Amino acid sequence: MDVKAVRDAFPILHQEVNGHPLVYLDSSATSQKPATVIDKVNEYYRGYNSNVHRGVHTLGTVATDEFEGAREKVRRFINASSMQEIVFTRGTTTAINTVASSYGRANLQAGDEIVITPMEHHSNLIPWQQLAKYSGAELKYLPLQPDGTINLEDVKETITDQTKIVAVSHVSNVLGTINPIKEMAAIAHQHNAVILVDGAQGAPHVKVDVQDLDCDFYAFSGHKMCGPTGIGVLYGKRDLLNNMEPVEFGGEMIDFVNLYDSTWKELPWKFEGGTPIIAGAIGLGAAIDFLNEIGLEEIEEHEHKLVAHAMEQLKQVEGLTVYGPEDRAGLITFNLADVHPHDVATVLDAEGIAVRAGHHCAQPLMKWLEVSATARASFYLYNTEDEIDRFVSALQTTKEYFGDVF
Incomplete structure (x- = not known):
């Protein structure tokens, strides 16, 4: 991979911050955007801004073709069997909440x-807490190994015939753990449970094949994979989505509306009430083109x-805990002695x-680690080994600045 050519595609990287060349190590929070994605979103607003599906005029037709074309790009990107299985949402959080609210209830x-597991991002924890309270179901946690991994024997012992939903991150946003999704899905299905995968940190970084994984639901966000914010x-x-009710009601998702009853459109549009995130979806399609190239x-x-x-x-940095x-995946979460x-x-x-610094929307995991917060450096396709060296050197500078705690 020609990293220099990749970096040249990202306008934001060519700047100084506080008098130094920018080293962006926060892609797990949000990735930077290549010029092709920025240009594609700009092209939509400048050239064919229109609502989709509803109009027969030229701009509406072009917008609809681009919007649905992006859906097909997503389908191929994760190897779904049908475009009907691809629902556009505002992001991973909305996608998970849709499953919890519709399928779960x-x-x-x-x-x-x-x-679920203690390593989950709050977006893949709180919806299940709320579902448990609503339904009376029991929320159970898979134990973690000392290094933050999952043992499949523990999965076999924890999932029972009473288990209806298993929800797990593909990649931990704190630990970098890559979970054995395919094996976990097989165990869940042996007990007739469904498995939802939080792919926010998975889809941007590893090749995802939902048919090979055999997961029932997979959720991810565009902004972590070089796409715009606000699209997921x-x-x-298909069989599961067909039997689920929408969670948002209004325009676009309906088939027929009568005074006292209504019917819904077919998949996937019955889950896309209101004007969809058109520019975001088109931009996500451009991001997928970029990643595929x-x-x-x-x-x-x-x-x-x-x-x-x-x-x-990092072994050179005394007092560092990783x-x-x-x-692991391309991120490192750490603390430096007693420095906050x-x-x-x-x-x-x-x-x-x-x-990034804080609890990373994973407070139960912070408790498991016996810390209140951590720092995190996360890497992506545009980072270099020279940037890693600058990062390590800056940690040494940090030690000198707070020398009294060492």
């Missing part, structure tokens, strides 16, 4: 079980090299290096 009752995807198996396998290999280099270089397994993560991030920012 219709299919769970007291005595049933929902199985819910994949669901490079290749997800190449991106994954590049990130693996970056994180391996970072892990080796959380998560050795075999916000202070670490502030010193790094003064050096032009952007990292």
